[in-house]
Amino acid sequence: MYQEERIQAILEYLKEHQRVSIQDICRLFEVSRDTARRDLLKMDELGVIIRTHGGAVLPTQTKEVKEYKDRLTKESGEKQEIGRFAATLVKNGDFIAMDASTTVQYAAENISAQDIVVVTNSIDNADTLSKKEKVTIHLLGGILDPKHRFLYGSATLSKLADYHVDKLFLGACGITSSGLSFPHEEDGAVKREMIRRAGQVIVLADHTKFEHQMFYKIADLEEVDLLITDKRPSDKMMNELSDHGVQLFIVSEENNDD
Structure with missing residues (x-):
């Protein structure tokens, strides 16, 4: 799975569970902790998450676009x-x-x-x-x-x-x-x-x-x-x-x- 695909999947997980940990990403996508951290770093750069200790949450302001x-x-x-x-x-x-x-x-x-x-x-x-x-x-x-x-x-x-x-x-x-x-x-x-x-x-x-x-x-x-x-x-x-x-x-x- 490419990083872009994982990022989209992580966002879907966040919408359902409100938060995600590095351990969750490792378990869900069978990747190393370093890879999970790089994914979260990229998502943070894009502004679609807020990083927390050991994971991430969605920003308060939604990035979704209305119909x-x-x-x-x-x-x-x-x-x-x-x-x-x-x-x-x-x-x-x-x-x-x-x-x-x-x-x-x-x-x-x-x-x-x-x-x-x-x-x-x-x-x-x-x-x-x-x-x-x-x-x-x-x-x-x-x-x-x-x-x-x-x-x-x-x-x-x-x-x-x-x-x-x-x-x-x-x-x-x-x-x-x-x-x-x-x-x-x-x-x-x-x-x-x-x-x-x-x-x-x-x-x-x-x-x-x-x-x-x-x-x-x-x-x-x-x-x-x-x-x-x-x-x-x-x-x-x-x-x-x-x-x-x-x-x-x-x-x-x-x-x-x-």
């Missing part, structure tokens, strides 16, 4: 602003990719450009865009995650390899100095491949995503061209974005200037 429909209805205000601005970046004739993100869905709802081609692994983006004229949709095949409403798997990645798009519109769950991260490896692998297939990477993320580290890293900051958000991040984060060449657009500041 897609819950996020769409309960976290809409700032995301709608971000989505509306992102939609203005789509020009007639563009070839674009859109991931499975509620903020990106708001962008899809507001697109007015014509003769565009959209590649997506989101069944909701596909449904939204299907109601618009002069939009060609390539819905990637694969395995459907019904809770978070994205398609993933080897078939998804294989089909993505055939495409190159002008712009990628990408949501984010965690943004730190080390890059972009997500809670689900399956979806993260698709996002990572989308980045490889895009001429410009545009990230849509509200202010709550800054300085949050999730389980699966998909990209370094230098792979991001434009970041659209609703509030200015900390000075430290601003410096990190500048150092890595990320252009920042804050929609609330634009509205205040009107």
